[in-house]
Amino acid sequence: MSMMLAAYLPGNDQVDLREVAVPVPGIGQVRLRMKASGLCGSDIHYIYHKHVGEKGARYMGVVAGHEPSGQIESLGAGCRHFKEGDRVAVYHISGCGFCRSCRKGYQISCTDPMRAAYGWQRDGGHAQYLVADEKDLVKLPDTLTYEDGCFISCGVGTAYEGILRGEVSGSDTVMVVGLGPVGLAALMLAKGRGAKMTIGVDTQQDRVDTATRLGLVTHGFVAGPDTLEAVRTVTRGGATVTLDCSGNARGRLLALQATHSWGRCVYIGETGEVTFKVSDDLMHQQRRIIGSWVTSLHNMDQCAEDLADWKLYPRDLITDRFALTEAPAAYALAATGRSGKIIIRVED
Template structure:
């Protein structure tokens, strides 16, 4: 008789459905994980939970949800030499073809092969008791990090770290973070480890700004609005050396660009929305560098978890809600309310 397990699915309409599904068996190059933690990402809310908006790489295929998992290896398939039973891992949430140039660089997020599949989107993810993962997608966690730490790194902290590496902030810089949700808070905490001299956050939610200050992710918070940009420019005598948009909104992106000082760097992380600028005054005359950063790579994710152990930083400090799998519907409702930190489903 085939063993079964409970999995949480996201059918749209702001609903979570539970189904009994078979416990999978690892094939060649795969491992079976007992899921210990699976956190909720804003992309899940935007493109799957509320309604199925995605196309192409974001198309939801009716699989077990959850693309930010971490767990313990309980079984290995043929050909797996990099992992053993008992290994503690986070799962890089895109499984690419493994052979294209992007995959070979570790950036499976940018794989364009039809074989590309995201956990929780096109193949079963972490909102279940067990999950299958390709061994090459697994990043071993240092002993210092918890499973919940690993889940936070699988997408959110990994995304924030990659973006920071693109603009390379240091003690010479002040950093503005537009959007102080989980990714924005991750960016602030990591930027502090990198030595950034001043951290300021902007958000539409005073609750999230207050939480980010309490956690040490930012030094000061500014409510979004018409007077935000003049206040930020005045407080910095012309703008920030580095800015990051984690909001994904048109207004947030514009603010991140216009709050950068001349010769500054701006990185765009938040998904969705539009970017509308006046090219000459906003970018050309400002000698501004603008970059887009999409998730991260497997090697950068490994670098991140190793650095977190060195820095003695637990990403799970941004988690404000912990739920059992059976309470996944409540977990998604809290995450979708947009006033909390990270929400995790833990075993």
């Protein structure tokens, strides 16, 4: 029996590296030789520190990693749309395929008991091989690398959905609050959609500096008591589209209050609460608040195509790369909150 190396998250800030059997693809499945697998903040929050969640949200002790990208090595029976050698990213939720959400492509919102996320309820990408359903694959354009692919699988796809929900166009000024990997991706995508001005806000100076160095922002601000007025000044009254990627109550409030009248405020950052004055901050300004959770399979496919056409590459946002054998160090760094995007590179 062929064996492979795989990483598991038992909780208690630990990563277990195990030798396990190489998986065999079933009907409608493919086996990928893994190339790149991203780390996501949700892995840290919900699994690495302490297993959180019940029923369908519960981590099931599987191979970790829900941002997989690799090359198809073998096909199971019934596969018709992909072939051996294809370079792909994996939409990280495998849904039932029949509920309204799945039929719209939003497998993330599938409520069927069989819904399973890679790296949460079924084996994920932190291994030398991964078995994935053919229906969950997105082919990578030639100019995108496996590093781009793994980032698109969750973080960039999530940012892209927020940009679409905010209806960003060349007429818009866009502000992003929270310049972690998803926030930086949102700025990159806003530029791709033609935003005439981009503004980045974060509590950490180094993150603002990173956004500036990468050429993603017209203006960058460290969050403080004067930030709202500064944003209103450079935008002549507020950004027409704001996106909160911080998940922080003050960040969410800033995003809403910095939205221009008749503008759109998109909440992407997970967990927590926000308090605002309904009349002053929302109704009287004719603002819209939009919730956006991950993306659809269709939009992930379109995101990859758009990035290739725009010549924008998520790999430019990656700050740290680790080998699979270094997975414990990768997670330890991610848990500090002081890094940018981290990926595990799985080489032949």
